[in-house]
Amino acid sequence: MILLSFALLVIGFVILVYGADLLVDSASTLAHKLNVSDLVIGLTIVAFGTSAPELAVNIFAAIDKNTDLILGNILGSNILNIAVILGITSIIYPLSVKKNTTWVEIPSTFLASIVLFIMANDIMIDLAERSELGRSDGMILLLFFILFMGYNIFLAMTGRNPGDEIDVKNYSTQASVFYILIGLVMLTAGGHLIVDSAISIAETLGISQRIIALTIVSFGTSLPELATSVAAARKKNVDMAIGNIVGSNLFNSFLVLGISSVIFPVNINMFNNIDIYMNIFISFMLFVFIFNGRDRKLVRWEGILLIVFYLVYASTFFFWK
Secondary structure, eight states, X not given: OHHHHHHHHHHHHHHHHHHHHHHHHHHHHHHHHTTOOHHHHIIIIIHHHTTHHHHHXXXXXXXXXXXXXXXXXXXXXXXXXXXXXIHHHHHHXXXXXXXXXXXXXXXXXXXXXXXXXXXXXXXXXXXXXXXXXXXXXXXXXXXXXXXXXXXXXXXXXXXXXXXXXXXXXXXXXXXXXXXXXXXXXXXXXXXXXXXXXXXXXXXXHTOOHHHHIIIIIHHHHTHHHHHHHHHHHHTTOHHHHHHHHHHHHHIIIIIIHHHHHHHSOEEEOHHHHHHHHHHHHHHHHHHHHHHSSTTOEEOHHHHHHHHHHHHHHHHGGGTOO
């Protein structure tokens, strides 16, 4: 039974990742045929693509009222993105920050972790009976997302951040629409399969859904970020490598978690706070590493240290299951 659940989980990840790629490629092609600029496509469709797996999983987790999966997937993905993916990519090639927008996005990632801490600690801050991310919190997170997107579009339109050239597929209009529908179906099927399999694995192994979400689920949904950043680092495209990660984390914190908590309020417990603290710490360390000198770089030894931080954090899973 456990082997079947793991097999279905892997199948779910494959369907989810390929569905996200198909959706992004076909939607970008259709938008290009409708004379939408590369700039807008890059800031919306392509940027959304790397967070589509997290969104699909979280929507089904919210519908099923599995709040540990909701929060665990977002926090796990954000921590993994910085500590492991940026750690690995900086070992491949030192990452330097050049674009003005990334100078804002990195501090914003740290700010987002602080905002999440404040929203998730009603007991500590407001002396409430319990802590949760309610629907009003979700709406505030979505407002932050709108402001973030507005800022990026403003920079792009004023020429301060021209964006990257978009490579679109040669699909016909009819094929693009068809592939968009197929991509949505794959995201739906993959997300549903992952949530069901994760719950089954947690119940069979007798561990919490939080641990499953922080490890297996978050790793699977972060595969697009890993592939994109590693490929960018190998090509020495350092802006894309680091911008892809911090952009994805902001999408996760504001858009994905915002939509999830609007669908169903997310309960917060003491174990969730361990992950929230780690999210703050690792975001702060990225901020320190990038802005501790004039060269604005994440070098190899700092990448190794980020990975060590993650391994120490992951070791706590054996004590707090």
